Amino acid sequence: MSQDLPGRMLRLLSLLQTRRTWTGEELAERLDVTLHTIRRDIDRLRDLGYPVEGTTGTAGGYRLAAGADLPPLLLDDEEAVAIAVALRTATRGVAGIEETAVRALAKLEQVLPVRLRHQVAAFQVAAPLPVPWSTGPTADPSTLALLAAACRDHETVTFTYRRGNGETGRCRVEPHALVAADPLWYLVAYEIERVEWRLFRVDRLTDPAPTGHRVTPRALPAPDAAAYVAGRLAAALARYTFHATVPADAATVRARTYSLPGRVRPVDETTSTLDLAADNPQHIAEQLLGIDLGPEDTIHGTPELAPYLEQLGSRLLRAARALSQQDENRGDDGFDTNGAGNQ
Known part of the structure; x- marks a missing residue:
């Protein structure tokens, strides 16, 4: 032995x-x-x-566990190449990490086997170090590391968050994933107090602290974290938005409105909330054709959307009146009393 x-x-x-x-x-x-x-x-x-x-x-x-010094790490071939490539491409949007990444890359390349060094060298020729042209907000590396560990371990964390309007507040969340959407980093998490999924910009997040409390992962209302971020960002940039409570289960609402999973959230077995966003108001109006809406006080959105909904409603009402009038003009035998049926 x-x-x-x-x-x-x-x-x-x-x-x-x-x-x-x-x-x-x-x-x-x-x-x-x-x-x-x-x-x-x-x-x-x-x-x-x-x-x-x-x-x-x-x-x-x-x-x-974490120690006072960093011990040697064991990496397989794919992990070593992935880290080398990531060090050259994934530094944007992280504060003060460019020089550190280059030093780490030099150390890694020094000990790479020849067969792997060729792979990394080929990538370097095809994709040299990116020019740091972005001057936008950057995330703190230690904050990213703490959040990444919390996502991995399904551990709740607390932090102070600054909203776009400047207001700040303490949040307690169940982290799901970190997503880079150049040049920003976003945390996808379930906020416990608000009982909803949310998207947090990491550069607006301060004083993160793990709680030591682990939870069972929740099902994300989207195919994956990247799709969730893309959908939320698209909604934030859309010109028109519409929100309502709908007296139907989530599956029915998704099917009748042709909405993405993240747009419909169940309240209970017979009620859901619907969030729509689009640059073309006609798209939202058409999506609402197949469902009934709940109480008026649950309906919110872009006020400029109202005329388009009224226009669509007027068209449907005129069509309904025309059909009703046509029915009144028919005789008991089903023929039109105004002419052709009586000839």
Whole structure:
């Protein structure tokens, strides 16, 4: 067993880096050794400077924690290439990270195997370092790191958020994902107090703090986080918006209005909220044709949309009156009493 010690230690370290917590039994099974051997190998890693913590609970376990110094990391080929590429392309929108990224890239490239160095070099020729032309708001790297960890661990966080109008307030959220929409970073999260999904600009977010409370991930009202961000940004930029409570379940409202999942949110089994946005007011008017609307006090939106809805309503009303008049002009036998049917 001793002759396989270096390889086993590397496999153990790799496992600890891929998941937050492992039980001793799980590690022993993965490495095909005894629990006693796992304990000795954990002690060896600690002697080498890796901060492996023991966890409490019914089964107990181990996790790789943060230490005073950064120990060596194990990367497979794909991870190494991905990090090298990301260091050259993903620095925009993050405050003061360009020079740091270049230093990290130089260290990584120095130890890359030749076969991987060729791949990174080919990418560098095709896509040199981006020119930092953007002067817009930037996100703090430590804030991004904290939020990324919270998204990974499904841990609620609190922070102070500044809205577009300058107002600030404390928020408590369940983070879902971070999305970069050049040049800004956005946090997709479920705000607990407001009981709704929200989009937060990371550059407006200060004093983030993890709570230690983990939750079961909620289903995002969109195919993925990127689609959710794209939809919310499109709505924010749209000229016309419409919001209403609808007396129908969410699936029915989506089908009848041809809306994206993020536009319809269930209130209960028989009620939903509908949010529409478009640059063309006719599109919103047409989407409303297939549903009934709830109380008037739940209807909000762009006031300039009203004339288009009235126009569409008048057209439908004229058509209905014409059909009613046509029905009155028919005789009992179904023929038109004004002429052709009586000839």
